[in-house]
Amino acid sequence: MAVSVDEAMSTGPVRDHTPPARRFGGRGRSVLEIALLTVLAVVMLFPVLWMIETSIKENRDVYAIPAKFFDFTVTLDHFKDVFVASSGRSALSASFLNSVVVAGVSTVLATVLGVPAAWAYSRFAVKAKKDQLFFILSTRFMPPVVVVIPIFLMYRQVGLIDTKLGLILIYTAFNVPFTIWMMKGFVDEVPAEYEDAAMLDGYTRLQAFWRFTLPLLLPGIAATAVFALIFSWNEFVFAIFLTSSDDVRTAPPAIAGLIGGTTVDWGLVAAASVVFALPVLVFAYLVRKHLVAGVTLGAVRR
Amino acid sequence: MSNPVPLTTDHPGQVASATPPAPGRSRRLSDRGLAVAFISPALLLLLAMSVFPLLWALYLSFTDYSATRGGPAHFVWFENYTAILTSAQVHLRALTTLIYVVGAVALQTVLGFAIAYLISRRTHGRGLLTTLFLVPMMLSQVVVGLFWKFMLDAQFGVINSMLGSLGLGQVEWLTRQRTALISLIVVDTWQWTPFIMLIALAGLTAVPKYLYEAASIDRASEWFRFRTITLPLVWPLLLIAVLFRAIEAFRLFDLVYILTSGGPGVSTETLSFHVYKVAFLGFNTGTASAYGILMVLVVIVLTQLYLRYLNKLKED
Numbered sequence: 094m095a096v097s098v099d100e101a102m103s104t105g106p107v108r109d110h111t112p113p114a115r116r117f118g119g120r121g122r123s124v125l126e127i128a129l130l131t132v133l134a135v136v137m138l139f140p141v142l143w144m145i146e147t148s149i150k151e152n153r154d155v156y157a158i159p160a161k162f163f164d165f166t167v168t169l170d171h172f173k174d175v176f177v178a179s180s181g182r183s184a185l186s187a188s189f190l191n192s193v194v195v196a197g198v199s200t201v202l203a204t205v206l207g208v209p210a211a212w213a214y215s216r217f218a219v220k221a222k223k224d225q226l227f228f229i230l231s232t233r234f235m236p237p238v239v240v241v242i243p244i245f246l247m248y249r250q251v252g253l254i255d256t257k258l259g260l261i262l263i264y265t266a267f268n269v270p271f272t273i274w275m276m277k278g279f280v281d282e283v284p285a286e287y288e289d290a291a292m293l294d295g296y297t298r299l300q301a302f303w304r305f306t307l308p309l310l311l312p313g314i315a316a317t318a319v320f321a322l323i324f325s326w327n328e329f330v331f332a333i334f335l336t337s338s339d340d341v342r343t344a345p346p347a348i349a350g351l352i353g354g355t356t357v358d359w360g361l362v363a364a365a366s367v368v369f370a371l372p373v374l375v376f377a378y379l380v381r382k383h384l385v386a387g388v389t390l391g392a393v394r395r
Numbered sequence: 396m397s398n399p400v401p402l403t404t405d406h407p408g409q410v411a412s413a414t415p416p417a418p419g420r421s422r423r424l425s426d427r428g429l430a431v432a433f434i435s436p437a438l439l440l441l442l443a444m445s446v447f448p449l450l451w452a453l454y455l456s457f458t459d460y461s462a463t464r465g466g467p468a469h470f471v472w473f474e475n476y477t478a479i480l481t482s483a484q485v486h487l488r489a490l491t492t493l494i495y496v497v498g499a500v501a502l503q504t505v506l507g508f509a510i511a512y513l514i515s516r517r518t519h520g521r522g523l524l525t526t527l528f529l530v531p532m533m534l535s536q537v538v539v540g541l542f543w544k545f546m547l548d549a550q551f552g553v554i555n556s557m558l559g560s561l562g563l564g565q566v567e568w569l570t571r572q573r574t575a576l577i578s579l580i581v582v583d584t585w586q587w588t589p590f591i592m593l594i595a596l597a598g599l600t601a602v603p604k605y606l607y608e609a610a611s612i613d614r615a616s617e618w619f620r621f622r623t624i625t626l627p628l629v630w631p632l633l634l635i636a637v638l639f640r641a642i643e644a645f646r647l648f649d650l651v652y653i654l655t656s657g658g659p660g661v662s663t664e665t666l667s668f669h670v671y672k673v674a675f676l677g678f679n680t681g682t683a684s685a686y687g688i689l690m691v692l693v694v695i696v697l698t699q700l701y702l703r704y705l706n707k708l709k710e711d
Contacts, residue, residue: 239687266444
């Protein structure tokens with residue numbers, strides 16, 4: 094089973110020519126289907142468009158009743174507010190920077206830990222391999238709200254509460270299972286014979302991995318890392334329970350904090366959300382070929 | 396608690412002790428050492444950050460420990476568990492969670508499969524359509540929750556504004572008992588329909604063309620072809636997607652926290668949200684741990700089911 098969006102896009106029609114339908118014309122039906130798809134696409138995309146629209150509206154247009162769809166005044170003030178506060182840099186922009194650090198470092202760590210493990214699981218006869226792999230994946234399925242209770246107590250003991258290191262560690266632990274499962278699929282695709290051949294030429298197993306297999310794995314590693322990056326970037330539960338100060342807080346809790354007060358500046362919320370979501374969409378577009386594997390944590394492939 | 400944990404994790408230790416770095420030994424052994432060296436760091440991290448906390452929670456679940464009160468923890472054995480399992484509050488939350496999980500996952504499956512089916516019948520613009528439909532899935536739950544909160548606002552929300560211009564009445568989406576849970580289901584459906592669609596589409600495009608050709612030579616009706624070719628071939632993959640979504644929906648927290656905070660009243664309090672309230676607002680750490688352990692048991696059962704189907708799919 095070929096499972097990738099690109100293939101879903103490029104393969105021809107499932108049926109090249111539908112036999113002439115007897116009850117109602119094939120063309121009429123096709124038009125109906127296209128209309129239905131268009132309506133569904135509009136419904137799915139409307140909230141996203143509305144968010145973008147709100148982020149560039151003047152404040153009084155944001156709260157207009159009835160809602161203004163087209164004739165509003167365009168402004169970039171909300172985006173300015175995301176990054177600049179009256180006293181210099183805004184708290185939001187600091188949280189974006191924290192997010193970059195936390196998501197970036199945890200992704201690197203998860204990749205460094207996960208890729209070798211995936212290779213070993215793919216190449217060697219490890220005892221109870223299946224059980225180990227299933228155990229690894231099931232740690233990823235634990236409800237975060239449950240895990241965060243003992244993690245909170247644990248971090249309080251060792252002073253990791255409200256530190257970036259604490260967040261990085263827990264994000265790494267959540268991305269390692271994904272990295273191993275996703276990468277194992279990519280390693281399985283590289284024939285083990287390459288390494289055997291290299292070892293006949295006198296390389297050790299490790300050198301064979303490093304010099305021959307790893308370069309072939311690079312595209313897969315990049316795709317896997319991008320997904321890990323997206324997961325950490327979007328993560329909210331651990332961030333809100335384990336951090337509190339502005340210096341440490343990542344963007345999701347910071348953005349959610351914007352609706353805490355009595356009045357909500359929805360224009361600012363929209364602009365912050367757009368700034369936050371844009372990189373994710375760009376990255377997701379880059380790895381669209383691997384989306385099926387990525388969103389099922391590497392479990393479904395073909 | 397979970398059987399596989401102690402079973403699997405002591406292997407690396409055994410293997411490690413069995414491989415002294417002896418030069419000149421067979422290659423098999425050095426491979427083994429390499430495997431241990433490559434696998435154990437990842438497993439150790441998981442042990443420290445996932446297994447150890449859960450074991451600690453297991454220990455706390457038998458005590459009356461409170462994170463704020465401090466002091467020593469007293470063993471109360473199964474008191475916490477009986478308190479939770481017999482609590483009418485918890486039963487109500489379980490029902491809410493069940494309605495939410497079943498409602499949202501069912502809606503997503505039907506809609507997602509329908510969209511995938513429609514897209515798979517198109518010859519042109521498939522790539523663009525697929526990409527556009529996938530956008531909601533990649534967004535953070537925080538962004539999704541915030542945005543729908545704004546759109547569903549009773550006063551100046553765009554949904555009520557559109558209803559108004561259609562001459563329909565205003566609905567208090569998030570502040571009425573019944574509509575709040577429906578709103579939650581709608582938002583989750585909006586975000587995760589693309590997930591089912593993506594996987595169903597993968598299944599649909601993998602159905603061999605010649606089956607349809609053979610069927611159309613036999614002049615089989617469209618419905619017959621759908622029922623006997625498409626559905627049986629796509630179903631196994633779809634089931635994986637459905638189970639995956641069910642697990643995710645069961646442990647959902649972010650969306651409830653942002654959209655309704657469990658309100659109005661307790662009408663949208665799912666089990667996850669209730670655990671949070673017991674642990675971080677009530678500070679009954681022992682009770683919350685027992686609660687959490689029970690949730691973990693449910694997740695483990697669901698995960699086993701999921702992995703079993705996954706295995707079956709891979710073997711075919």
